[in-house]
Amino acid sequence: MRSFIGIPLNDIARDEIFKLYPDIKDLRFIRKENLHITVKFLGEIQEKRIEKIKDIIEESCSDISKFKISCKRLSAFPSLTSARIIWVNVMDGADTIEKIYKKLENKLANIGFEKEKRKYIPHITIARAKSSIDITEYLHNFEINSMASEIVLYKSDLKPNGPIYTEIFKYNFKD
Secondary structure: OEEEEEEEOOHHHHHHHHHHHHHOOOOEEOOHHHOEEEEEEEEEOOHHHHHHHHHHHHHHHOOOEOEEEEEOOEEEEOOOOOEEEEEEEOOOOHHHHHHHHHHHHHHHHOOOOOOOOOOOOOEEEEEEEEEEEOOHHHOOOOOEEEEEOEEEEEEEEOOOOOOEEEEEEEEEOEO
C-alpha cells in the first residue's frame, strides 16, 4: 500500500489556502480535503509493517505538544520562475515539524526505509504543473494559521481524478 506520514490542517486553514487557488492558472490543484504537511513519504509498504511504523510515530512524537502553524507565502520546486510543484511555506511550527521529521527519518531508516537525499522543507503542496511555469506574478502576502494537534499515517490510493487519502493511524500531540 502506498503511504505517507503527514500533519493535517484544520478546516479554516484549508478554506484559506483554497481561496488562493483561483488566482493561479494552468495548474492541477490538490483537492481541499487533501491539504496537509507531508512529514515523511514512505512509498509502498507491506501491511505487516504498519504496527512497527505506528510504534515509531508514537516514539518520535511522545514529547510533542500541540503547536501553531502559520503560512505566509507561496513558493515552488525547483524555483519560482520554473515551477513544477507549487506550495505554501510553513513559518511558525517549521522547527517542530523538522524535529519530528528527523526523529522519524532516523527511526524509520533503522527498519529499512531509505533516508531522503534532499533537504526537508516543511510545506503544503497546493498544485502541480505539467510543464514549468513562472509564478512570480502570483506572489502576495497572506497569513494562514492552523493548529497541529495530530500526526497521521495515511494510505494513498492513486485515482484518475487525484489521490484518495485514508487515515490508517492517528497520534494526538499532548495538550
